[in-house]
Amino acid sequence: MTLPLEDDSRPPYMQAAEVLRKEITQGRLKPGDKLPSARDLQERYGIASSTVQNALRLLKTEGLVFTVQGRGTFVRSDAAGAGAGVEVETRASEAGPRVHPAARMHSAEYNELAQQINELSTTVEDLRAVIRELTAAVQKKSRR
Numbered sequence: 001m002t003l004p005l006e007d008d009s010r011p012p013y014m015q016a017a018e019v020l021r022k023e024i025t026q027g028r029l030k031p032g033d034k035l036p037s038a039r040d041l042q043e044r045y046g047i048a049s050s051t052v053q054n055a056l057r058l059l060k061t062e063g064l065v066f067t068v069q070g071r072g073t074f075v076r077s078d079a080a081g082a083g084a085g086v087e088v089e090t091r092a093s094e095a096g097p098r099v100h101p102a103a104r105m106h107s108a109e110y111n112e113l114a115q116q117i118n119e120l121s122t123t124v125e126d127l128r129a130v131i132r133e134l135t136a137a138v139q140k141k142s143r144r
Contacts, residue, residue: 013054
């Protein structure tokens with residue numbers, strides 16, 4: 001299936017991203033599924049390698065996919081939620097500034113992430129306190 005490049009005024013990477021986005025949001029590509037290789041997507045849509053990379057980059061920004069170096073690109077487990085309303089956001093971003101991915105996060109996801117960051121900060125502070133105590137003990141021992 002080649003893209004309707006002449007019939008659609010959007011850049012080819014946006015057209016390719018839209019086709020993949022629909023496959024994800026409609027469940028043809030499920031969470032954890034590996035997307036076809038860049039070469040397969042090139043052949044399937046009749047587009048260049050850089051165009052495929054730009055389409056995948058857009059989907060990553062939208063939170064629909066992630067890439068594991070050397071393994072491929074996969075559908076995120078929360079892609080169905082992340083993809084809700086993405087088409088509207090994409091059209092809006094064409095006319096204005098890009099929306100940061102964090103701005104699209106659901107409040108529950110944001111709160112969970114904030115809690116994890118706070119827990120990590122507490123852990124780091126605890127480790128610093130232990131290091132200070134150990135450093136003081138070593139210095140005290142070395143003075144004897």
